[in-house]
Amino acid sequence: MMSDVVQVADVFDALAAAAPEIRAGFAGRRGETDDRNATGDRQIHADLHADEVLRAHFGALDGVGQYASEECESVRDLGDGPLSVTVDPLDGSSNLGANNPTGTIVGVYDAPLPASGRDLIAAAYVLYGPLTTMVAATDDGVTRYEIAPDGRREGESVSLPADPTVYGFGGRLPDWTDDFTDYARDVEDELKLRYSGAMVADVNQVLTYGGVFAYPGLRDRPEGKLRTQFEAVPMAYIVETAGGASTDGRRSLLDVRPSELHERTPVYLGNDGLVRRAERALA
Ligand SMILES: O=P(O)(O)OC[C@H]1O[C@](O)(COP(=O)(O)O)[C@@H](O)[C@@H]1O
Ligand SMILES: [Mg+2]
């Protein structure tokens, strides 16, 4: 039987191969379809194309058994492999309308879905910015790769800078709770605002410069917006492996076990001190 290390390397290779195809598929696919996904978001053509490309690449791998996507209602069986792969095929896809950055988020679990962050053995995201980059984490560390149009890549190890510089908080101010607003006011006095509207791009800035990203629980939606399995847990794994911290307000996002595939959670990610301050503010 192949080792986990080989199977995870195959998943990263497949994602690096899919990324230029997904990017090439943006042209002509920025418009909305008539459909909505399981969390009620209007799907755009590029969401569905990215999902198809990823499913084809991961389906070709012997190591992958289950595949679940933000854009599909239920878990799909892709084979007999021991790994389960989750994808947010296109994160921040509404940014395509304004030609702003988007991403892809992938989690690799050695357990059936839905699964907790403690079952993750690897996670990665791709950022479609001026360059295509992939940030890939295993328990051994985090590597950032620049991906060439032919899928080849070169990597360097990354860790979260100790001195935070930037912050980005999602949601509308009138929807924030008083506790979160107080926390935000403090952070605003210390750090620079960098918010793109794509979680991948905003977390990538935190990983590059140090700081904090949050999509908090809202007054009328305490669970916030971001999806536990597809967005929160894989990104928390990457940030924690890079030396940072994550919380849903009370505990590490890696300790959250989703009971439903498409459920949501508040998300706070970044330098440990800023994440702990968010927990204290929200307690
Ligand atoms: O527009 P808002 O409310 O700031 O929400 C932005 C958040 O929503 C998302 O776009 C949701 O992701 P999807 O595009 O994959 O649905 C995140 O990337 C981002 O952090
Ligand atoms: Mg997303």
Ligand SMILES: [Mg+2]
């Ligand atoms: Mg998405």
